[in-house]
Amino acid sequence: MARLAFLAALSLANLALGQTIEDGAVATEQNVAPAVETVDIDAASSGIGYFPYESSQLTGDVIANLTNYNLSDIELFDFGGAEEEAPAQKRAARVCKTYPGDRNWPSPPAWTLLRILLGGSLIEGVPAAAPCYSNWPQYNQAKCAEITSKWQTPQFQLAEPLGIQYYVFEGVSCLPPSLTRTGAKCTLGGLPSYVVRATNVAQIQLAVNFARNSNLRLIVKNKGHDFKAKSTGAGALSIWTNGLQGIQYLGATYTHKASCYRGPAFKIGAGVQASALYSAADRLGLHIVGGNTRTVGIGGGYIAGGGHSPLQSLYGMAADQVLSMEVVLPNGRFVSVDAKHYPDLFFALRGGGGSTWGIVTSLVIRAYPKTQVTTLTYSFAASAEVPKETFWKGVDAVFAKFPQYADKGMYSYWSINCIFDCSFSMAPQWGNDLNVNALKTLSAPLFSELSALGINVTDATYKNYDGVLKGIEGTWPAESEQGGVWNFNTGSRLFPRSNWEDPAKLAAQTAALRQGVEKAGLMLGYNFKAAVNPSINQTNAVNPAWRDTLLHALLGATWSQEATPQEIATANKNLVETMQPWREASPNSGAYLNEADINEPNWQQAFYGSHYAYLYQLKQKYDPWGLLWAPTAVGSEDWYVTGQIDYYPTQNGKLCPK
Structure with missing residues (x-):
């Protein structure tokens, strides 16, 4: 049962002082606190306890409490309807995603309200190489030299809010001058306009609801390893899951009834790097099915895309190892997913592609005895x-x-x-x-x-x-x-x-x-x-x-x-x-x-x-808004990015329905 310990509704301290909030008032840090409710760690329907960051959630009670005070723009944070609610009508209502400069682009007060409800985790999009260019306020030659020296390491890119491993299909918008074309400029280009540095589930839910209700393009970045620019997009709001950390060993005789599994298993945060999980398993005399690139996030696009591994000839692919997941759906709800809870979504999340079905916050995966x-x-x-x-x-x-x-x-x-x-x-x-x-x-x-x-x-x-x-x-x-x-x-x-x-x-x-x-x-x-x-x-x-x-x-x-x-x-x-x-x-x-x-x-x-037709049906069921879009993802053929060159499809353009 949830503990109604609101860290997030309206600031109780201010209300206790007799202050009131007028209808339609603009939010400030003095009258609104981060929107989050702490729920019991053991409340997950999967039967596996939440990580602490997963027990911090956006609930209907939080939304109702905020709505009662009629804050300006508060409706942007409400949940979407259930997946069975007329997806065809929602598809028919699709229009181009709202783009910076459009009349419907969220107002500065709306972005301010999002930042406050997120607890300050909203980052305005600034290219990592901006200090190398004099037209950016961040210009700093010494900083540019440091950035350039680290630029081609995955460790640098994964630690940057807008960093990615492969810039070509983003559009090569802003790289250090010595690593790009002569005379190249630095623009935001195909990089996102804002980033949510997610450290709890409530922040992800707020971002999902805000993007859906504002008709924004929403993208997800874990470590940014994708070859096809799935974690970039012009004018987008990005959810950065690198901060969702946690490795919990569930024991040598862990039993997962939904999957009929008994044996060693780990619960891992979506942001955990392969190297950290390999080390944790090794200390326990175990190993896990993962790739040979140690900076990849095991629970991100790697498993979502199937995940090949040095161990797959023995145990199958990385996606085959998943027993359950915790996921924020496109409607903003946080659910447990396994073979008995949302089995169709469980099917899709394991191999059906990243940036498509929802935002995974943690996974339970099986492990095996270590061998030479x-x-x-x-x-x-x-x-x-x-x-x-x-x-x-x-x-x-x-x-x-x-x-x-x-x-x-x-x-x-x-x-x-x-x-x-x-x-x-x-x-x-x-x-x-x-x-x-x-x-x-x-x-x-x-x-x-x-x-x-x-x-x-x-x-x-x-x-x-x-x-x-x-x-x-x-x-x-x-x-x-x-x-x-x-x-x-x-x-x-x-x-x-x-x-x-x-x-x-x-x-x-x-x-x-x-x-x-x-x-x-x-x-x-x-x-x-x-x-x-x-x-x-x-x-x-x-x-x-x-x-x-x-x-x-x-x-x-x-x-x-x-x-x-x-x-x-x-x-x-x-x-x-x-x-x-x-x-x-x-x-x-x-x-x-x-x-x-x-x-x-x-x-x-x-x-x-042969899975595609079924996966396409599931995409319409769980995301009839087309909230999550990525190149070559299921359902991506229903949209296009403006201003493209054949065979060089970058993310530097507005996303529109076909």
């Missing part, structure tokens, strides 16, 4: 002694082992570089629960085949680690992670196991891969499978193509620092065309939502597969 990891790195190349055709026979030999390696629970990350003479680099092959001798035995047949071809394998190195944490730290140094960049775009494709079962299909696939890398210069690839999770039914929105995948491969397009928007568009168009043979070699497969091209043709099928 052995890695193998090696390389080989075409040369005077190894003709190119022989080199590709060596690549074929590696590819032929992919079914066996994935079925052994392994994960292989590799690249082919054909900028000059072609070379293959395994970096690394990752053996879960294998020691060095076991991995050597498994690798020996391949190395014998390569030797028989006259291919000399160089730098073969085995390393053993006691678990995932040390394996990641020993394989991918923190300094290798990059952020703040804008000079490339990546596309991806999933290749199915069925191609390995048909020699003609496998030959066509190899030919397509070769054609792509020889044209683009560099290809990255992963060999793994999405294993069946041993503990529960994996029914969720993860692209069904993942369930038959053995190879996830990526190509990129690059351009110079001086590239014009039209030159970037041309490079992106070439990438789409270069990858077409890959699509033809895997006609019923798809692409990885989190590492895909924003220009992917038929993206609904490529990213969501």
